[in-house]
Amino acid sequence: MASTVTRRDLPHDDQYIGYGLNESGELVHVDCVPRGKACGCCCVSCAEPLIAKQGEIRVHHFAHAQQNQCTGALETLLHRLAKEILSAASVFILPDYTWRGERALRDQLVKLEKTIVSGGRARLSQVLIEPRVFEEVVPDVVLTTQARDGSARTILLEIAVHHSVDAEKQNRLRELNLPALELTLMPEHARLSRSALAARILNNTAGKCWLFHPRELECERRLEELYRQELERQRREQAVRAKANEGRAEPIRQAVKSMPKSDVENPMAEFFAHHGRYPTVLETADVFREAIAKRKSK
Ligand SMILES: [Zn+2]
Structure with missing residues (x-):
């Protein structure tokens, strides 16, 4: 066959x-x-x-x-097609943005997770292609979305084909303190029909990723606050523990001082003979506690 x-x-x-x-x-x-x-x-x-x-x-x-x-044909083509499609668009689906941050504190991590954008369908009132409106950087596209209450929002959009936005451009975008989104297109998208590509770009969250959102700054501040609170809590806890240890150790220290030298050395030697090593700091307290008790019972 x-x-x-x-x-x-x-x-x-x-x-x-x-x-x-x-x-x-x-x-x-x-x-x-x-x-x-x-x-x-x-x-x-x-x-x-x-x-x-x-x-x-x-x-x-x-x-x-x-x-x-x-x-360069593939990249140039996808950039141009995407810009043409966006220029004529009236709606655009935005992805959610869940900010996640963590800071190491001794052997633990202080974490914060917060959804700062609830994505969905956004109505576009204006689409500007490579506008020269900012001094430092030319975004690929600037979208203006119109909320139901009439308020307008500006979103910067970067189109990525072979590589993501580099760190330098990302920093410049961040300095503008405006929401910035990256749209990643794949080589196979360069063969889609115009309508299929438009559906991929406009009616989909696939390939869309937030590069920056001003609400991140609030999250960063909150994480810093949580970190400081946890640090403070650990410090207080440590101080309480140290004080309690001090209270427990002092009578032993005093008793050891008044013991004959042999009574101090012998328990340590006995411990060594039994365990093949000297006691740890915590074990030392027990060793002497026992030695004192033994001495009292004599
Ligand atoms: Zn060519």
Whole structure:
């Protein structure tokens, strides 16, 4: 029986792109253009001519007409597609944000976990693409969401394809003290139809992760407060313990002082003979307590 090879059986080539730029400069999906060189499209990254591959076996995609070293097509394409989709969007699903922090205190951890954003459907009143409104940093997208009570909120959105936002940009975003979200897109998203990609970006929490939220600062302060409270509690407890130990140790110390030297050395030697080691600090108190009791009973 002849087996049928389907598209699903073949490994995906991660560099396959599903969109090219047509003569009008618009991104068009490979299924919406004539086959082969007749597609009339070029690469969004290097501007070289593309060929529309619409075969039966491999997933439909665009290939560069000439073998070249174009490596940025996938990332450039996904950034541009995502920005186009967001520009036209009126709703956007936000993910929850549960802040988790901990601080080590001796052998324990002081922890705090708090949900600072309850995600869900947000209505967009404005979407700005790479706006130059901040001095230090240009966010990929700035979303303005409109709450039911009419209040507006600004959210910075970073689009990540191969790598997440680097630490330097993350710090700059943080300095703006505005909520910042990262949207991660995968290479296979570069072949989705526009509507499927829009559903992935707008109606989904997958691939969305908060980079920063101003409410984190309140959590950090609260964690610091909990840490200090716990430190204070441990200090008080330690002081009480030390005082109690002092009370217990003093009579023994006094009794040991008044004992003949041999009575002090012998219990230690006896302990060594029995255990093959000298007593620990805690055991020493017991050793002498016994020695004193023995001496009294003589
Ligand atoms: Zn290219």
